[in-house]
Amino acid sequence: MPILATRADNVGSLEFVLVYDPAQLELAQVERGLLSGDALIDSNSPRPGRLWAGIIDINGINGSGSVAVVKFMVRDNVGGTMPFSLESVAAFDANTLVDIVTGTTPGELSGPGTSLLSPIVTFQ
Helix, strand or coil, X not given: CEEEEEEEEEEEEEEEEEECCCCCEEEEEEEECHXXXXXXXXXXXXXXXXXXXXXXXXXXXXXXXXXXXXXXXXXXXXXXXXXXEEEEEEEXXXXXXXXXXXXXXXXXXXXXXXXXXXXXXXXX
């Protein structure tokens, strides 16, 4: 599942917590997205259902697209809608280190092999 960003302009660092239902999904892996090709990315799961991720790019992230890709395994006998939300989002300009105002849009997976609505970070 990609974590999408819109209107990124010289974003030097971005961190967020992705919230999901651990009864439905098992976290497998976190990778860089298309916008964060050479960026340093780190992640951990401080407790079930919460994934912290941090991305640093000294050249700045620009544009719209995926900043990270989170891979999950769907647990057995799970169906229905699986919601995702972004919390504790913080972003800073690559040059000035001034914080960047962000907004978020939740996402959801409607079942294995079906439609996916990725969560989005929008830079103001």
